[in-house]
Amino acid sequence: EIVLTQSPATLSLSPGERATLSCRASQSVSTYLAWYQQKPGQAPRLLIYDAVNRATGIPARFSGSGSGTDFTLTISGLEPEDFAVYYCHQRAVWPRAFGQGTRLDVK
């Protein structure tokens, strides 16, 4: 079973700043890594799939990178609506799994 470890647990930034979130897998997941955004009381929203591909309707300020065991989600120029919890997710190895999340707070 793959364990996904996200860092930092909490990230405090101001609107307009750049956010860098990390996800490390306990073994290689190739590029089968996705990122989701979740706001309170809402379902997760798919942002990035297969490490680098933006999902339909996702703004260009969201970008993903990485392969193997180390992945990054970058948000360039934080907007007020971007403050939320972000989860990484792997589908390379059974069972599919999520990280524990990074909370992006307003500084």
Add this chain to the structure above:
Amino acid sequence: QVQLQESGPGLVKPSQTLSLTCTVSGGPITNDNYYWAWIRQPAGKELEWIGRIHISGSVDYNASLKSRVTISMDTSKNQFSLMLSSVTAADTAVYYCARDRGAMGPEDFWGQGTLVTVSS
């Protein structure tokens, strides 16, 4: 656009069986490009993948829950369902249904989620 909606009891007694249904609109669950999945999230905790089903009859379960979980489909109603037996307080969570793109990608469309509390 595909939409999913969970339904079922919000309160289940310990040792009983949790039963939820997901109604899909905007596309048939018989589309063999997709699986249909269940995922849950205890309050303040991370997401846990439960299992998925495909129109072919293929079903995959998280090994940690496999002995208690059954996922099924009703194509006439465009619905799929989750049954979780012998529940305890640890099964209290928001339960989500989602469309799983299988080999083509992760879960892309989700229901809004439904809170199920296990309590006597």
